Amino acid sequence: QKEVEQNSGPLSVPEGAIASLNCTYSDRGSQSFFWYRQYSGKSPELIMFIYSNGDKEDGRFTAQLNKASQYVSLLIRDSQPSDSATYLCAVSHILTGGGNKLTFGTGTQLKVEL
Amino acid sequence: DAGITQSPRHKVTETGTPVTLRCHQTENHRYMYWYRQDPGHGLRLIHYSYGVKDTDKGEVSDGYSVSRSKTEDFLLTLESATSSQTSVYFCATAEGNYEQYFGPGTRLTVT
Numbered sequence: 001q002k003e004v005e006q007n008s009g010p011l012s013v014p015e016g017a018i019a020s021l022n023c024t025y026s027d028r029g030s031q032s033f034f035w036y037r038q039y040s041g042k043s044p045e046l047i048m049f050i051y052s053n054g055d056k057e058d059g060r061f062t063a064q065l066n067k068a069s070q071y072v073s074l075l076i077r078d079s080q081p082s083d084s085a086t087y088l089c090a091v092s093h094i095l096t097g098g099g100n101k102l103t104f105g106t107g108t109q110l111k112v113e114l
Numbered sequence: 115d116a117g118i119t120q121s122p123r124h125k126v127t128e129t130g131t132p133v134t135l136r137c138h139q140t141e142n143h144r145y146m147y148w149y150r151q152d153p154g155h156g157l158r159l160i161h162y163s164y165g166v167k168d169t170d171k172g173e174v175s176d177g178y179s180v181s182r183s184k185t186e187d188f189l190l191t192l193e194s195a196t197s198s199q200t201s202v203y204f205c206a207t208a209e210g211n212y213e214q215y216f217g218p219g220t221r222l223t224v225t
Contacts (some may be wrong), residue, residue, distance in 0.1 A: 004156075019171065032211075034214075042218075043217060044204070045216070046214070051212075070130055070145060097164035098145065098211070099145035099147075099164050099208060099211060100211045103159075104156040104157040105156055106155070107154040
């Protein structure tokens with residue numbers, strides 16, 4: 001079992017719809033959870049992170065965390081063609097010397113159609 | 115954007131040659147990381163640094179070494195490049211234990 005699992009997609013949604021991206025993780029000791037967006041040929045770009053159960057909203061994005069179910073999701077409201085990208089879920093563990101190790105899923109490809 | 119640059123951006127090298135990739139940051143972030151990204155594997159941590167001259171191994175460190183002599187620079191060296199090290203390499207930086215910011219990446223091909 002992979003430590004972080006995502007459906008590879010592609011997930012296709014019409015413009016203006018809500019896109020729902022899901023991620024499950026296996027290590028209950030994971031402390032923080034991140035969503036990155038990656039356009040083809042580009043580097044990962046941080047969207048948001050969450051560390052407490054519940055919802056966290058930032059503009060059109062909402063991250064949801066359920067530690068009991070080991071599940072984290074990202075909702076994108078009013079999806080735009082510019083949201084078409086691969087979305088990476090990552091979980092965090094604190095490292096011995098400080099800092100944190102991010103363990104990534106393989107990403108979900110989102111396509112927003114006109 | 116944490117002001118991160120990577121050099122070179124693209125490199126083709128032959129099996130058995132040493133290769134050094136450079137990551138440079140202007141944000142004075144304490145922590146620096148090297149990841150590689152391969153299809154089907156996602157991003158995986160190679161090495162990280164928690165201060166000048168303080169480094170440690172990640173999950174895929176075999177065949178790689180790192181050095182950090184200044185806060186702003188983190189070097190990744192492939193001691194003797196192999197075809198399995200063909201990948202895209204990303205540097206990331208962070209000030210604390212939360213968000214990491216990624217550089218533009220280096221595409222390395224080992225022939």
